[in-house]
Amino acid sequence: MAAESLSYPWWLRITHWFNFFFIILLFRSGYEIIMTHPKFYWNDDATPGDEWLRVGDEERSTDFDKEVIDGEDIWAAEDEIDPPSALISLPGRDAVGMGRHWHFWGALGWTICGALYVGALFVSGEWTRLVPTSLDIFPQAANALASYAQLQIPHAAGYNALQQLTYFSVIFILSPVMILTGIFQAPAFRAHFPDWFGANRQLNRSIHLIGFVAFNVFLFGHVALVAAHGFWSEMGKIVLGSSAASTDLTIALTVLGVAIVFGFAAFATWISLKRPYLTQTALEIGVDPLLRKLFQRVSSVDDDDRAFESEFARVNGKPPRNDEYRRHYEDDFEEWTISVDGLVENELELSNEELREMNKQEYIARHDCIQGWTYYAQWGGVPLSAIIDRCEPTEDAEWLVFWTLDEKWEYSEDGEFEEPDPEVPDFYYEAIRLTKAEEPRTMLAYEMNGGDLPVAHGAPYRLRIESQLGYKMAKWVTRIEFVEDFDDIGKGNGGWRDDVLHYYPNSADI
Numbered sequence: 011m012a013a014e015s016l017s018y019p020w021w022l023r024i025t026h027w028f029n030f031f032f033i034i035l036l037f038r039s040g041y042e043i044i045m046t047h048p049k050f051y052w053n054d055d056a057t058p059g060d061e062w063l064r065v066g067d068e069e070r071s072t073d074f075d076k077e078v079i080d081g082e083d084i085w086a087a088e089d090e091i092d093p094p095s096a097l098i099s100l101p102g103r104d105a106v107g108m109g110r111h112w113h114f115w116g117a118l119g120w121t122i123c124g125a126l127y128v129g130a131l132f133v134s135g136e137w138t139r140l141v142p143t144s145l146d147i148f149p150q151a152a153n154a155l156a157s158y159a160q161l162q163i164p165h166a167a168g169y170n171a172l173q174q175l176t177y178f179s180v181i182f183i184l185s186p187v188m189i190l191t192g193i194f195q196a197p198a199f200r201a202h203f204p205d206w207f208g209a210n211r212q213l214n215r216s217i218h219l220i221g222f223v224a225f226n227v228f229l230f231g232h233v234a235l236v237a238a239h240g241f242w243s244e245m246g247k248i249v250l251g252s253s254a255a256s257t258d259l260t261i262a263l264t265v266l267g268v269a270i271v272f273g274f275a276a277f278a279t280w281i282s283l284k285r286p287y288l289t290q291t292a293l294e295i296g297v298d299p300l301l302r303k304l305f306q307r308v309s310s311v312d313d314d315d316r317a318f319e320s321e322f323a324r325v326n327g328k329p330p331r332n333d334e335y336r337r338h339y340e341d342d343f344e345e346w347t348i349s350v351d352g353l354v355e356n357e358l359e360l361s362n363e364e365l366r367e368m369n370k371q372e373y374i375a376r377h378d379c380i381q382g383w384t385y386y387a388q389w390g391g392v393p394l395s396a397i398i399d400r401c402e403p404t405e406d407a408e409w410l411v412f413w414t415l416d417e418k419w420e421y422s423e424d425g426e427f428e429e430p431d432p433e434v435p436d437f438y439y440e441a442i443r444l445t446k447a448e449e450p451r452t453m454l455a456y457e458m459n460g461g462d463l464p465v466a467h468g469a470p471y472r473l474r475i476e477s478q479l480g481y482k483m484a485k486w487v488t489r490i491e492f493v494e495d496f497d498d499i500g501k502g503n504g505g506w507r508d509d510v511l512h513y514y515p516n517s518a519d520i
């Protein structure tokens with residue numbers, strides 16, 4: 011083997027190890043995210059039964075009565091979660107919020123590492139090893155593949171054609187595809203660019219999954235071939251820079267490196283489960299401001315390319331069953347009011363009549379849940395901006411807190427929370443930024459698909475905010491409170507799901 015002609019510069023060796031470190035975190039947290047909705051579709055109707063890939067064989071009926079409170083057959087999308095094992099996934103159990111914090115943190119680290127690597131590749135001139143310069147690469151790669159198939163190691167100075175082609179594809183095709191299909195899943199992104207391929211969340215999600223599988227195949231194939239080429243001499247190159255390096259030192263450093271990567275992976279699970287808020291806060295440093303920067307200019311648009319709604323809309327959060335909501339339900343919600351208070355010049359108590367006399371807005375939009383599913387529906391209601399004009403927020407007001415009549419009985423009844431947490435409000439609430447509330451497509455909806463808003467979707471009023479994830483869109487809303495910040499509300503995370511459930515981020519743009 012003429013591999014002696016290959017020596018690896020220090021920057022290549024370091025970025026290779028960091029790459030390994032971040033990839034392990036991305037694989038594990040990605041798996042966590044997948045399992046919150048282990049179903050894959052090609053279009054954003056995401057109709058149950060239309061999956062091209064589904065883990066588990068659970069089929070769910072789509073014909074249940076969304077108008078009733080006690081519909082025993084109502085299922086929520088949360089019932090479709092398949093909690094993964096903490097051995098594989100990060101953090102494990104049912105914790106998509108935390109999985110996402112790790113995933114975004116890992117993605118940022120991995121992207122920076124990759125950018126440094128590619129930069130160094132070109133500056134140093136090493137790129138010629140990787141970037142094919144002639145079409146002969148294809149027949150040569152086929153020959154190399156044939157040798158491997160006969161369990162022979164192809165001879166080449168430097169990388170053989172198959173290696174070159176594979177590494178090139180992973181670095182210059184697969185990696186950018188993963189970054190882009192990740193970003194394109196953001197509701198904020200679609201809201202801004204509704205008319206092109208990037209706006210199909212399920213397509214991007216599916217490609218992202220296929221890329222994930224491709225990365226796994228590459229990783230295992232890569233390690234297998236390293237072993238076939240002579241494990242310790244190959245490791246000598248990536249650890250110390252030369253295949254002639256001391257084998258003892260190579261072994262010691264490899265064991266150390268692998269121990270650090272897997273040790274950190276174990277630590278990541280442990281700290282996430284033990285100190286979730288600390289972990290969340292640490293992982294949000296740098297990442298959250300960056301995501302906000304990336305998406306802050308993205309506001310929802312008025313045009314949409316879809317003229318019709320989806321056949322079926324999933325539900326998340328089951329209708330309240332408390333006496334107060336029941337009374338309103340039996341009364342056709344006639345006495346329901348929306349109170350507007352907090353940091354406002356004019357406190358309001360808006361009746362159904364008053365709300366229907368205000369501007370009415372209607373549009374079709376895609377709903378994006380943090381779990382990954384989507385649907386299109388038509389919404390009708392009062393733009394939040396009309397309510398803002400009327401109540402006149404004071405200068406200090408920065409957030410709107412939407413309070414609801416939803417006691418989240420399904421969580422206490424399932425025994426998931428043995429005792430209510432005294433720090434968490436008794437009812438579902440979510441906070442959104444005032445700037446988000448002022449977007450043209452943020453509304454208090456009272457109609458869906460041309461009829462009254464069904465009970466299961468939040469009757470009589472629910473928030474719609476088209477550039478964010480579903481959990482921000484509180485259903486069964488009774489009160490809008492304007493505040494400067496939400497530190498003193500609940501556990502201070504900006505919402506019920508943010509407080510209680512899976513450490514959902516309070517910036518819900520992606």
Ligand SMILES: Nc1nc2c(c(=O)[nH]1)N[C@H]1C(S)=C(S)[C@@H](COP(=O)(O)O)O[C@H]1N2
Binds near residue numbers: 328
């Ligand atoms: N009151 C209340 N609002 C809620 C929820 C909830 O559990 N309770 N779930 C949220 C989540 S996670 C999603 S995805 C959307 C789902 O809206 P839909 O049921 O109308 O499809 O509602 C959001 N609003």
Ligand SMILES: [Mo]
Binds near residue numbers: 326378380381480481
């Ligand atoms: Mo959701």
